[in-house]
Amino acid sequence: MIKNPTVSVVIPAYNCESTIGESIKSALDQTLSDIEIIVVDDGSDDSTESIAKSINDERVEVIPHGQNRGRSTARNTGVEYARGEFIAYLDADDKWLPHKLERQVSCLQDRSSGWIGVYCGSSYARPGKLTQVLNNIVPRPTGMEGGEELINDLLMWRLSAHPGSTLMVRSSAIGEIGEWPPSLNRLEDRGYLIQLLEVGKLGYVDAELTEIRDSGKPSAKVVKDAQETFLTEYTEQIAEAESYGYDPVGAHKFMLSKFLFSSGRFRDGVRALRGGTSPHLRDYLGVGMAIREGFSTILRRDSSHDEPTATCSVCASEIELSNDGSVKCPECGYGVKYPY
Missing domain, CATH: 3.90.550.10 (Spore Coat Polysaccharide Biosynthesis Protein SpsA; Chain A)
Structure with a gap:
């Protein structure tokens, strides 16, 4: 020591x-x-x-x-x-x-x-x-x-x-x-x-x-819940930013849209994008990449004729995604509790 x-x-x-x-x-x-x-x-x-x-x-x-x-x-x-x-x-x-x-x-x-x-x-x-x-x-x-x-x-x-x-x-x-x-x-x-x-x-x-290291991507629902908690915790800072013409809530919606698109939830992604504000030119290209990934996700689901699945980043077991996009691992019980 x-x-x-x-x-x-x-x-x-x-x-x-x-x-x-x-x-x-x-x-x-x-x-x-x-x-x-x-x-x-x-x-x-x-x-x-x-x-x-x-x-x-x-x-x-x-x-x-x-x-x-x-x-x-x-x-x-x-x-x-x-x-x-x-x-x-x-x-x-x-x-x-x-x-x-x-x-x-x-x-x-x-x-x-x-x-x-x-x-x-x-x-x-x-x-x-x-x-x-x-x-x-x-x-x-x-x-x-x-x-x-x-x-x-x-x-x-x-x-x-x-x-x-x-x-x-x-x-x-x-x-x-x-x-x-x-x-x-x-x-x-x-x-x-x-x-x-x-x-x-x-x-x-x-x-x-x-x-x-990329330790895995959370579901859109997890991202949405985290953003809502964050925006609630820092309301004063957000209000001050808005007084100077910034749109933090819109920026968070824009980032959420990428998670929705990549999971194949295009209708929800469009809704989030309509209320969103792009943080940077790069993020418009990121949306395009997310849409491409979303089509791949849908094709994989259709070809397997199964419910959408993912791999648990904690124990590597196969996880079935629920309709709302949430994840729960049947083996370890964590699912969205990604390793640090």
């Missing part, structure tokens, strides 16, 4: 036995070695906890939750145990490049105390061919830095930071930032960034130092 580490790495982990070892290794392999790694096992029923505990390095500590309490709560537990000058977050299915922590610590040390957080660029581990084409034609804007003015970009989906694996914050600012919002099962990362930007500034390291 490191007494006074420079960085505390917080990894929330739930049913991720296939990836947790590689994620921890990417933290241990950092060029900045003065770190502690706090893995919070959030009630996994696979071998996630035992794999993490088997890593023979004094810098790794495993904190078990007796039951699944959610990704935000797991991160908050990790923060409670953290003793580093900085706290860096890493999801258990992602990994870092070796210079990630060193470059982010240097960024914050070179700036005034008002800069309380820093994120970095990221890439997908195995992007689809269409995504690669889209990235080449219309790349999503990156590199935004600043303070409260960035909240509107977050609400409009123009700032994409993947803070669950790219973000580092000053420990001294944690009290001001507050907890990761436990009421949110999804979009909690955007909520946390809003809280950060209300009390300080966010910097950026211009390099792809985090590799994001």
